[in-house]
Amino acid sequence: MKKNNNRGRSVQSFPDMGLCHGCGLCAAVCPKGAIKITIHHRTTMNAPEIDDSLCNSCGICSQSCPGLKIDLRHIYKDGVFSGGPFTAIGPYKQIIQIQNNGKKPPGSSSEGFVTRSILKLIQVSDVDGAIVTLPDSKCKIMFNGCLTNELNDICAATGSVYGPVSMEQAFKDLRATSLLRIAFIGLPCHMHALERLKEIDPVSYSKIYIKIGLFCSSGKTHRATENLIKKSGINIGAVSAIRYREGDWPGNLSISCDCGPSPISIPMSDYSSYPEFSVNTPIRCFTCIDWTNFLSDVAVGDTWNIGGDGRSLLIIRSDRGHHLVKRMNESCTFTCKDLAPAELLKTQDNFFLKYAKQKARRKNLKMMGYENPDYSISFGGQSLYDRIGDMIIIIPYVLAEKGCNTLAELGLKMRMRIIDRLLK
Secondary structure (H helix, E strand, O other): OOOOOOOOOOHHHOOOOOOOOOOOHHHHHOOOOOEEEEEOOOOOOEEEEEOOOOOOOOOHHHHHOOOOEOOOOOOOHHHEEOOOHHHHOOOOOEEEEEEEOOOOOOOOOOOOHHHHHHHHHHHOOOOOEEEEEEEOOOOOOOEEEEEEOOHHHHHHOOOOOOOOEEOHHHHHHHHHOOOOOEEEEEOHHHHHHHHHHHHHOHHHHOOEEEEEEEOOOOOOOHHHHHHHHHHOOOOHHHEEEEEEEEOOOOOEEEEEEOOOOOOEEEEHHHHOOOHHHHOOOOHHHHHOOOOOOOOOOEEEEEOOOOOOOOOEEEEEOOHHHHHHHHHHHHOOOEEEEEOOHHHHHHOOOOHHHHHOOHHHHHHHHHHOOOOOOEOOOEEOOOOHHHHHHHHHHHHHHHHHHOOOHHHHHHHHHHHHHHHHHHHO
8 A cells, every 4th residue: 555645634524625526435445434425415415424433544535535636647648638629538449339239228218338238248257246326225316336246236227327426335345245357337436436446455456357437527416316306396205216318318307206106207408407407516527537437448428419319439448348349249239330539529518618628627616715636637728718718617516516506506597598699
């Protein structure tokens, strides 16, 4: 283990500093079991809570935190983040577009590549189990990562989740299991946490056989989902199941409850634009520069602007990723088509909102009292115009994070109206 330069510094303050992903790694590696992941009272994100009677101030929690620091120097030439379009892709061996040749898995609006891949890997004994995201057993609108080799669990994990996902139990399971070949499926922040685990506990990390990453432009807080449920006229306690993208691509929000005969369905094209949903985006997502899951073996996303029929994108980053795609081709599960990097960029909306003005965004958030994560890289230049433009973008989200939800939603509505008028 590397020397601990964070001894005495706990992660409990990180959510208020805009650093916490809510990934749960800190709770999983705490040697005293002093940390549990709870819902932050203001941000409604997953957040660490420390029992002072158990904590010995060793600092391992902050040393392991991927929200505070993750080294991405190997991703960028000379360790410089230019903000150009191709910084969004990261290192790759091949980029392909895939189309399912058979029936999609239930609950999937896209091609079902992730679910089919895990099932295939287990079938041919490449892996013994997988870390997937499943609904919480007690509260069906909350989600957790878990290690499983049950086929029913893997099929139940199909579909997108637009809310916080704690990997605390998954990391605990990984450290305790005797399984030695595990598939890890997660968002960029989960991959960052796995990378930090490699430093803290390389033996547990060595159990990961393949990393299947998901594209992510940003996450959503618990409040975002709660607002959708309330808007639908449903009591949150009555919800028995929720799927964010069910049915034909791009999918519908499906809310099932104990009191209703059939699920309530809202098209994604509608609910994704509701201010009370979209404004509840974690502040940490605005300083994340990893949309396409740089640290995965193969990354998976939607082709939003090419085709528009649910075809998926794969960025193959390693030999193991190539091996997986080869396995899937052998079974004639998918039809593949090579894509150029420029074609991939066309499929993703708002790439530049996340990348092009990152230095301006970091300065703006710092001015508002938040801390910037350390990626061990430098950032390109920025102008006063960049600072002003980015401030207009992030203010509604900062208001929401501060608990000023009415003002935040009003600010987002005003911004959307201004943009609509400028486009006409």
